Amino acid sequence: MxxxxxxxxxxxxxxxxxxxxxxxxxxxxxxxxxSQAPAPADPPISAWVMGTTVYRGKSKGQRYILHASVIVPGNPQNPGGAAAFGVDDAGNVTFIGRTEYQPTQSLSTVRRKFETPKPPMTGEQAPRYLMVCSWPVDDAHKANGAVTTGFGERDDSATSISKDGTLQESLNVKWTSVPSARAKGKFSKTDYCGEVARTGKSSAPLWLLPGKET
Missing domain, CATH: 1.20.5 (Single alpha-helices involved in coiled-coils or other helix-helix interfaces)
Known part of the structure:
Protein backbone atom coordinates (compact mmCIF):
# COMPACT_ATOMS: atom_id res chain seq x y z
CA MET A 1 0.00 0.00 0.00
CA SER A 35 8.40 51.85 -13.84
CA GLN A 36 11.89 53.23 -14.22
CA ALA A 37 12.23 56.82 -13.08
CA PRO A 38 12.66 59.16 -16.06
CA ALA A 39 16.06 60.73 -16.52
CA PRO A 40 16.20 64.33 -15.34
CA ALA A 41 15.63 66.83 -18.13
CA ASP A 42 18.47 69.06 -19.26
CA PRO A 43 18.24 72.65 -17.97
CA PRO A 44 16.37 74.72 -20.57
CA ILE A 45 17.78 77.94 -21.97
CA SER A 46 16.28 81.05 -23.50
CA ALA A 47 18.42 83.05 -25.92
CA TRP A 48 18.04 85.69 -28.60
CA VAL A 49 19.80 88.46 -30.49
CA MET A 50 18.07 91.66 -31.43
CA GLY A 51 19.52 94.71 -33.07
CA THR A 52 19.58 97.28 -35.78
CA THR A 53 22.05 98.78 -38.19
CA VAL A 54 21.20 102.40 -38.99
CA TYR A 55 22.65 103.77 -42.22
CA ARG A 56 21.49 107.37 -42.05
CA GLY A 57 20.54 109.98 -39.50
CA LYS A 58 21.77 110.91 -36.04
CA SER A 59 21.70 107.29 -34.80
CA LYS A 60 23.99 105.97 -37.52
CA GLY A 61 25.79 102.82 -36.32
CA GLN A 62 24.99 99.45 -34.80
CA ARG A 63 22.92 98.51 -31.77
CA TYR A 64 22.93 94.77 -31.12
CA ILE A 65 22.34 92.88 -27.88
CA LEU A 66 22.45 89.18 -27.02
CA HIS A 67 20.42 87.78 -24.13
CA ALA A 68 21.02 84.21 -22.89
CA SER A 69 19.54 82.57 -19.79
CA VAL A 70 19.55 79.10 -18.23
CA ILE A 71 16.91 77.92 -15.77
CA VAL A 72 18.73 76.25 -12.87
CA PRO A 73 16.94 73.16 -11.47
CA GLY A 74 15.61 73.45 -7.94
CA ASN A 75 14.94 77.19 -8.21
CA PRO A 76 17.95 78.16 -6.02
CA GLN A 77 17.61 81.56 -4.36
CA ASN A 78 21.29 82.00 -3.53
CA PRO A 79 23.45 84.46 -5.53
CA GLY A 80 25.04 83.17 -8.71
CA GLY A 81 27.27 83.90 -11.67
CA ALA A 82 26.82 83.03 -15.33
CA ALA A 83 28.63 82.79 -18.66
CA ALA A 84 27.74 82.03 -22.27
CA PHE A 85 29.70 80.49 -25.13
CA GLY A 86 28.97 79.87 -28.80
CA VAL A 87 30.25 77.53 -31.48
CA ASP A 88 29.95 78.09 -35.22
CA ASP A 89 29.47 75.57 -38.02
CA ALA A 90 33.24 75.17 -38.32
CA GLY A 91 33.52 74.13 -34.66
CA ASN A 92 35.14 77.34 -33.40
CA VAL A 93 34.22 78.11 -29.78
CA THR A 94 33.90 81.76 -28.75
CA PHE A 95 33.29 83.50 -25.44
CA ILE A 96 30.12 85.57 -25.51
CA GLY A 97 30.23 87.09 -22.04
CA ARG A 98 29.65 86.59 -18.32
CA THR A 99 27.72 87.92 -15.38
CA GLU A 100 29.90 88.11 -12.28
CA TYR A 101 27.04 88.36 -9.81
CA GLN A 102 23.27 88.32 -9.70
CA PRO A 103 21.10 88.17 -6.55
CA THR A 104 19.43 84.84 -7.34
CA GLN A 105 20.82 81.95 -9.35
CA SER A 106 17.52 80.40 -10.43
CA LEU A 107 17.41 82.25 -13.77
CA SER A 108 21.03 82.96 -14.65
CA THR A 109 21.40 85.48 -17.44
CA VAL A 110 24.13 86.92 -19.62
CA ARG A 111 23.42 90.12 -21.58
CA ARG A 112 25.95 91.67 -23.90
CA LYS A 113 26.03 94.54 -26.36
CA PHE A 114 28.17 93.92 -29.40
CA GLU A 115 29.00 95.08 -32.91
CA THR A 116 30.02 93.35 -36.12
CA PRO A 117 33.24 94.18 -38.00
CA LYS A 118 31.17 95.01 -41.05
CA PRO A 119 27.45 95.73 -40.62
CA PRO A 120 24.80 94.61 -40.99
CA MET A 121 24.82 91.41 -38.98
CA THR A 122 23.29 88.32 -40.58
CA GLY A 123 21.79 85.26 -38.95
CA GLU A 124 24.70 83.13 -40.16
CA GLN A 125 27.11 85.24 -38.10
CA ALA A 126 25.37 84.10 -34.93
CA PRO A 127 26.67 80.92 -33.25
CA ARG A 128 25.07 77.67 -34.32
CA TYR A 129 25.06 76.36 -30.74
CA LEU A 130 25.07 78.11 -27.37
CA MET A 131 26.19 76.88 -23.98
CA VAL A 132 24.92 78.87 -20.99
CA CYS A 133 26.51 78.17 -17.59
CA SER A 134 25.55 79.05 -14.03
CA TRP A 135 27.17 78.55 -10.63
CA PRO A 136 26.53 79.66 -7.05
CA VAL A 137 28.77 82.37 -5.58
CA ASP A 138 29.61 83.53 -2.07
CA ASP A 139 29.59 87.05 -0.65
CA ALA A 140 32.94 87.74 -2.34
CA HIS A 141 31.46 86.74 -5.72
CA LYS A 142 33.62 83.58 -5.79
CA ALA A 143 32.23 80.34 -7.20
CA ASN A 144 31.43 77.90 -4.41
CA GLY A 145 29.41 75.08 -5.97
CA ALA A 146 28.64 72.94 -8.98
CA VAL A 147 28.23 74.42 -12.46
CA THR A 148 24.89 73.99 -14.27
CA THR A 149 24.89 74.06 -18.08
CA GLY A 150 22.16 74.28 -20.69
CA PHE A 151 22.44 74.15 -24.47
CA GLY A 152 20.61 75.69 -27.41
CA GLU A 153 20.67 75.49 -31.19
CA ARG A 154 20.02 78.42 -33.52
CA ASP A 155 16.52 78.24 -34.95
CA ASP A 156 16.95 79.52 -38.49
CA SER A 157 13.21 79.25 -39.11
CA ALA A 158 12.70 81.95 -36.47
CA THR A 159 15.34 84.35 -37.83
CA SER A 160 13.79 87.53 -39.15
CA ILE A 161 15.30 90.49 -41.00
CA SER A 162 13.37 93.66 -41.71
CA LYS A 163 14.49 96.66 -43.76
CA ASP A 164 13.26 100.21 -43.65
CA GLY A 165 14.18 101.28 -47.15
CA THR A 166 17.81 102.34 -47.17
CA LEU A 167 17.71 103.79 -43.65
CA GLN A 168 18.07 100.78 -41.38
CA GLU A 169 18.01 96.99 -41.14
CA SER A 170 16.86 95.02 -38.09
CA LEU A 171 17.66 91.44 -37.11
CA ASN A 172 16.11 88.95 -34.71
CA VAL A 173 17.77 85.57 -34.02
CA LYS A 174 16.57 82.90 -31.58
CA TRP A 175 17.97 79.69 -30.10
CA THR A 176 15.95 76.66 -29.00
CA SER A 177 16.88 74.39 -26.10
CA VAL A 178 18.38 71.04 -27.13
CA PRO A 179 19.49 67.96 -25.15
CA SER A 180 23.05 68.13 -23.89
CA ALA A 181 23.88 65.02 -25.94
CA ARG A 182 23.34 67.06 -29.12
CA ALA A 183 25.69 69.94 -28.30
CA LYS A 184 27.88 69.21 -25.27
CA GLY A 185 30.63 67.52 -27.28
CA LYS A 186 31.12 70.66 -29.36
CA PHE A 187 32.35 72.45 -26.22
CA SER A 188 34.42 69.58 -24.82
CA LYS A 189 37.91 70.79 -25.76
CA THR A 190 38.21 72.75 -22.50
CA ASP A 191 36.18 73.14 -19.32
CA TYR A 192 35.03 76.55 -20.52
CA CYS A 193 32.40 77.06 -17.84
CA GLY A 194 34.64 75.97 -14.97
CA GLU A 195 37.44 78.18 -16.26
CA VAL A 196 35.30 81.33 -16.13
CA ALA A 197 33.73 80.34 -12.81
CA ARG A 198 37.18 79.95 -11.21
CA THR A 199 39.11 82.80 -12.85
CA GLY A 200 36.58 85.20 -14.33
CA LYS A 201 38.34 84.85 -17.69
CA SER A 202 38.10 82.59 -20.73
CA SER A 203 40.73 81.12 -23.01
CA ALA A 204 38.17 81.20 -25.84
CA PRO A 205 38.32 84.29 -28.08
CA LEU A 206 35.66 86.95 -27.64
CA TRP A 207 32.75 86.72 -30.05
CA LEU A 208 32.60 89.84 -32.23
CA LEU A 209 33.32 93.34 -30.93
CA PRO A 210 32.16 94.89 -27.65
CA GLY A 211 29.22 97.18 -28.25
CA LYS A 212 29.26 100.85 -27.38
CA GLU A 213 27.26 101.99 -24.38
CA THR A 214 24.18 103.99 -25.34
Whole structure:
Protein backbone atom coordinates (compact mmCIF):
# COMPACT_ATOMS: atom_id res chain seq x y z
CA MET A 1 0.00 0.00 0.00
CA UNK A 2 2.73 2.40 1.02
CA UNK A 3 4.60 1.48 -2.12
CA UNK A 4 1.56 2.35 -4.22
CA UNK A 5 1.20 5.73 -2.42
CA UNK A 6 4.85 6.49 -3.02
CA UNK A 7 4.49 5.61 -6.69
CA UNK A 8 1.40 7.82 -6.98
CA UNK A 9 3.17 10.73 -5.30
CA UNK A 10 6.19 10.30 -7.53
CA UNK A 11 4.02 10.05 -10.61
CA UNK A 12 2.19 13.27 -9.73
CA UNK A 13 5.39 15.26 -9.07
CA UNK A 14 5.63 16.70 -12.64
CA UNK A 15 2.04 17.85 -12.37
CA UNK A 16 2.66 19.57 -9.04
CA UNK A 17 5.75 21.30 -10.43
CA UNK A 18 3.75 22.54 -13.42
CA UNK A 19 0.96 23.84 -11.17
CA UNK A 20 3.46 25.66 -8.95
CA UNK A 21 5.14 27.22 -11.97
CA UNK A 22 1.78 28.37 -13.32
CA UNK A 23 0.82 29.91 -9.99
CA UNK A 24 4.13 31.78 -9.83
CA UNK A 25 3.65 33.11 -13.34
CA UNK A 26 0.13 34.31 -12.53
CA UNK A 27 1.37 36.02 -9.36
CA UNK A 28 4.17 37.74 -11.25
CA UNK A 29 1.83 38.99 -13.96
CA UNK A 30 -0.57 40.44 -11.39
CA UNK A 31 2.16 42.11 -9.31
CA UNK A 32 2.38 45.88 -9.70
CA UNK A 33 4.98 46.99 -12.24
CA UNK A 34 7.68 49.38 -11.04
CA SER A 35 8.40 51.85 -13.84
CA GLN A 36 11.89 53.23 -14.22
CA ALA A 37 12.23 56.82 -13.08
CA PRO A 38 12.66 59.16 -16.06
CA ALA A 39 16.06 60.73 -16.52
CA PRO A 40 16.20 64.33 -15.34
CA ALA A 41 15.63 66.83 -18.13
CA ASP A 42 18.47 69.06 -19.26
CA PRO A 43 18.24 72.65 -17.97
CA PRO A 44 16.37 74.72 -20.57
CA ILE A 45 17.78 77.94 -21.97
CA SER A 46 16.28 81.05 -23.50
CA ALA A 47 18.42 83.05 -25.92
CA TRP A 48 18.04 85.69 -28.60
CA VAL A 49 19.80 88.46 -30.49
CA MET A 50 18.07 91.66 -31.43
CA GLY A 51 19.52 94.71 -33.07
CA THR A 52 19.58 97.28 -35.78
CA THR A 53 22.05 98.78 -38.19
CA VAL A 54 21.20 102.40 -38.99
CA TYR A 55 22.65 103.77 -42.22
CA ARG A 56 21.49 107.37 -42.05
CA GLY A 57 20.54 109.98 -39.50
CA LYS A 58 21.77 110.91 -36.04
CA SER A 59 21.70 107.29 -34.80
CA LYS A 60 23.99 105.97 -37.52
CA GLY A 61 25.79 102.82 -36.32
CA GLN A 62 24.99 99.45 -34.80
CA ARG A 63 22.92 98.51 -31.77
CA TYR A 64 22.93 94.77 -31.12
CA ILE A 65 22.34 92.88 -27.88
CA LEU A 66 22.45 89.18 -27.02
CA HIS A 67 20.42 87.78 -24.13
CA ALA A 68 21.02 84.21 -22.89
CA SER A 69 19.54 82.57 -19.79
CA VAL A 70 19.55 79.10 -18.23
CA ILE A 71 16.91 77.92 -15.77
CA VAL A 72 18.73 76.25 -12.87
CA PRO A 73 16.94 73.16 -11.47
CA GLY A 74 15.61 73.45 -7.94
CA ASN A 75 14.94 77.19 -8.21
CA PRO A 76 17.95 78.16 -6.02
CA GLN A 77 17.61 81.56 -4.36
CA ASN A 78 21.29 82.00 -3.53
CA PRO A 79 23.45 84.46 -5.53
CA GLY A 80 25.04 83.17 -8.71
CA GLY A 81 27.27 83.90 -11.67
CA ALA A 82 26.82 83.03 -15.33
CA ALA A 83 28.63 82.79 -18.66
CA ALA A 84 27.74 82.03 -22.27
CA PHE A 85 29.70 80.49 -25.13
CA GLY A 86 28.97 79.87 -28.80
CA VAL A 87 30.25 77.53 -31.48
CA ASP A 88 29.95 78.09 -35.22
CA ASP A 89 29.47 75.57 -38.02
CA ALA A 90 33.24 75.17 -38.32
CA GLY A 91 33.52 74.13 -34.66
CA ASN A 92 35.14 77.34 -33.40
CA VAL A 93 34.22 78.11 -29.78
CA THR A 94 33.90 81.76 -28.75
CA PHE A 95 33.29 83.50 -25.44
CA ILE A 96 30.12 85.57 -25.51
CA GLY A 97 30.23 87.09 -22.04
CA ARG A 98 29.65 86.59 -18.32
CA THR A 99 27.72 87.92 -15.38
CA GLU A 100 29.90 88.11 -12.28
CA TYR A 101 27.04 88.36 -9.81
CA GLN A 102 23.27 88.32 -9.70
CA PRO A 103 21.10 88.17 -6.55
CA THR A 104 19.43 84.84 -7.34
CA GLN A 105 20.82 81.95 -9.35
CA SER A 106 17.52 80.40 -10.43
CA LEU A 107 17.41 82.25 -13.77
CA SER A 108 21.03 82.96 -14.65
CA THR A 109 21.40 85.48 -17.44
CA VAL A 110 24.13 86.92 -19.62
CA ARG A 111 23.42 90.12 -21.58
CA ARG A 112 25.95 91.67 -23.90
CA LYS A 113 26.03 94.54 -26.36
CA PHE A 114 28.17 93.92 -29.40
CA GLU A 115 29.00 95.08 -32.91
CA THR A 116 30.02 93.35 -36.12
CA PRO A 117 33.24 94.18 -38.00
CA LYS A 118 31.17 95.01 -41.05
CA PRO A 119 27.45 95.73 -40.62
CA PRO A 120 24.80 94.61 -40.99
CA MET A 121 24.82 91.41 -38.98
CA THR A 122 23.29 88.32 -40.58
CA GLY A 123 21.79 85.26 -38.95
CA GLU A 124 24.70 83.13 -40.16
CA GLN A 125 27.11 85.24 -38.10
CA ALA A 126 25.37 84.10 -34.93
CA PRO A 127 26.67 80.92 -33.25
CA ARG A 128 25.07 77.67 -34.32
CA TYR A 129 25.06 76.36 -30.74
CA LEU A 130 25.07 78.11 -27.37
CA MET A 131 26.19 76.88 -23.98
CA VAL A 132 24.92 78.87 -20.99
CA CYS A 133 26.51 78.17 -17.59
CA SER A 134 25.55 79.05 -14.03
CA TRP A 135 27.17 78.55 -10.63
CA PRO A 136 26.53 79.66 -7.05
CA VAL A 137 28.77 82.37 -5.58
CA ASP A 138 29.61 83.53 -2.07
CA ASP A 139 29.59 87.05 -0.65
CA ALA A 140 32.94 87.74 -2.34
CA HIS A 141 31.46 86.74 -5.72
CA LYS A 142 33.62 83.58 -5.79
CA ALA A 143 32.23 80.34 -7.20
CA ASN A 144 31.43 77.90 -4.41
CA GLY A 145 29.41 75.08 -5.97
CA ALA A 146 28.64 72.94 -8.98
CA VAL A 147 28.23 74.42 -12.46
CA THR A 148 24.89 73.99 -14.27
CA THR A 149 24.89 74.06 -18.08
CA GLY A 150 22.16 74.28 -20.69
CA PHE A 151 22.44 74.15 -24.47
CA GLY A 152 20.61 75.69 -27.41
CA GLU A 153 20.67 75.49 -31.19
CA ARG A 154 20.02 78.42 -33.52
CA ASP A 155 16.52 78.24 -34.95
CA ASP A 156 16.95 79.52 -38.49
CA SER A 157 13.21 79.25 -39.11
CA ALA A 158 12.70 81.95 -36.47
CA THR A 159 15.34 84.35 -37.83
CA SER A 160 13.79 87.53 -39.15
CA ILE A 161 15.30 90.49 -41.00
CA SER A 162 13.37 93.66 -41.71
CA LYS A 163 14.49 96.66 -43.76
CA ASP A 164 13.26 100.21 -43.65
CA GLY A 165 14.18 101.28 -47.15
CA THR A 166 17.81 102.34 -47.17
CA LEU A 167 17.71 103.79 -43.65
CA GLN A 168 18.07 100.78 -41.38
CA GLU A 169 18.01 96.99 -41.14
CA SER A 170 16.86 95.02 -38.09
CA LEU A 171 17.66 91.44 -37.11
CA ASN A 172 16.11 88.95 -34.71
CA VAL A 173 17.77 85.57 -34.02
CA LYS A 174 16.57 82.90 -31.58
CA TRP A 175 17.97 79.69 -30.10
CA THR A 176 15.95 76.66 -29.00
CA SER A 177 16.88 74.39 -26.10
CA VAL A 178 18.38 71.04 -27.13
CA PRO A 179 19.49 67.96 -25.15
CA SER A 180 23.05 68.13 -23.89
CA ALA A 181 23.88 65.02 -25.94
CA ARG A 182 23.34 67.06 -29.12
CA ALA A 183 25.69 69.94 -28.30
CA LYS A 184 27.88 69.21 -25.27
CA GLY A 185 30.63 67.52 -27.28
CA LYS A 186 31.12 70.66 -29.36
CA PHE A 187 32.35 72.45 -26.22
CA SER A 188 34.42 69.58 -24.82
CA LYS A 189 37.91 70.79 -25.76
CA THR A 190 38.21 72.75 -22.50
CA ASP A 191 36.18 73.14 -19.32
CA TYR A 192 35.03 76.55 -20.52
CA CYS A 193 32.40 77.06 -17.84
CA GLY A 194 34.64 75.97 -14.97
CA GLU A 195 37.44 78.18 -16.26
CA VAL A 196 35.30 81.33 -16.13
CA ALA A 197 33.73 80.34 -12.81
CA ARG A 198 37.18 79.95 -11.21
CA THR A 199 39.11 82.80 -12.85
CA GLY A 200 36.58 85.20 -14.33
CA LYS A 201 38.34 84.85 -17.69
CA SER A 202 38.10 82.59 -20.73
CA SER A 203 40.73 81.12 -23.01
CA ALA A 204 38.17 81.20 -25.84
CA PRO A 205 38.32 84.29 -28.08
CA LEU A 206 35.66 86.95 -27.64
CA TRP A 207 32.75 86.72 -30.05
CA LEU A 208 32.60 89.84 -32.23
CA LEU A 209 33.32 93.34 -30.93
CA PRO A 210 32.16 94.89 -27.65
CA GLY A 211 29.22 97.18 -28.25
CA LYS A 212 29.26 100.85 -27.38
CA GLU A 213 27.26 101.99 -24.38
CA THR A 214 24.18 103.99 -25.34
Missing amino acids: HAIERMSAAGDRPGRIARLALAAAVAASSAPAF
